[in-house]
Amino acid sequence: MTSLMTRRRRFLTGAGAALFAGGCGCAIGLPFKLAHAGESCAAQTAESQAAMTPAKALQDLKDGNARFVDGKMRNCNYMDQVKSTGTGQFPFAAIVGCIDSRESTTTTFDQGIGDVFRARVAGNFVNDDILGSLEFACAAAGAKLVLVCGHTECGAIKGACDDVVLGNLTQTLANIKPAVAAVPGFDDDRTSGNAAFVQAVADKNVELTVARIRERSRVLRDMEKSGDIMIAGAMYDVHNGRVAFAWP
Ligand SMILES: [Zn+2]
Numbered sequence: 520m521t522s523l524m525t526r527r528r529r530f531l532t533g534a535g536a537a538l539f540a541g542g543c544g545c546a547i548g549l550p551f552k553l554a555h556a557g558e559s560c561a562a563q564t565a566e567s568q569a570a571m572t573p574a575k576a577l578q579d580l581k582d583g584n585a586r587f588v589d590g591k592m593r594n595c596n597y598m599d600q601v602k603s604t605g606t607g608q609f610p611f612a613a614i615v616g617c618i619d620s621r622e623s624t625t626t627t628f629d630q631g632i633g634d635v636f637r638a639r640v641a642g643n644f645v646n647d648d649i650l651g652s653l654e655f656a657c658a659a660a661g662a663k664l665v666l667v668c669g670h671t672e673c674g675a676i677k678g679a680c681d682d683v684v685l686g687n688l689t690q691t692l693a694n695i696k697p698a699v700a701a702v703p704g705f706d707d708d709r710t711s712g713n714a715a716f717v718q719a720v721a722d723k724n725v726e727l728t729v730a731r732i733r734e735r736s737r738v739l740r741d742m743e744k745s746g747d748i749m750i751a752g753a754m755y756d757v758h759n760g761r762v763a764f765a766w767p
Pocket residue numbers: 617618619641642670672673674675676
């Protein structure tokens with residue numbers, strides 16, 4: 520057991536447990552809650568989370584999006600999941616996504632209440648606060664996967680391409696500018712009017728965000744190296760609901 524895991528156990532059994540994870544021992548020992556995941560509507564438990572691997576977590580999100588695209592969603596009773604998770608949460612993944620109204624983890628990945636942490640900011644980048652949130656999700660609360668999920672037709676990406684200046688949004692878009700600068704070519708039109716350029720920037724932004732997580736979070740980098748988590752990237756298509764899992 521790594522020292523990180525030891526620290527996590529201490530955190531979850533200390534004062535932080537009640538605040539974040541619910542400090543719940545109540546889920547343990549309830550056999551009907553042990554069989555989560557995939558096709559089941561059962562909420563995640565400490566046991567199902569412990570049994571989850573990073574690769575399985577990624578596959579569960581892939582399978583969930585496939586069910587969504589195929590119109591074969593689980594149609595779970597969310598209120599049953601609310602009742603199951605009210606005293607404790609054991610999510611298996613943390614997703615960094617845009618605020619865009621057309622993409623919802625619960626729907627587009629066919630996940631339920633308590634399955635996935637969600638950090639949302641226009642342009643799905645990371646800063647210190649989001650990195651801290653992801654460190655909590657994985658090192659303190661047990662998530663096995665960090666997925667950076669961009670999307671097509673992203674207004675924030677378009678704004679960064681066009682150097683939009685608007686109140687606090689100016690600073691928000693500055694976080695996306697490295698991706699704009701890192702996309703070569705498109706010399707005829709490097710504005711939001713060029714759909715191919717916009718998508719190239721969106722792709723690069725996911726790639727750079729994945730890299731930035733590894734660079735700027737020693738906690739997550741070490742967890743990935745030791746195999747405790749996986750860090751991956753994806754792109755949601757607002758036209759057809761499909762997620763391309765491109766990184767890795
Ligand atoms: Zn967006």
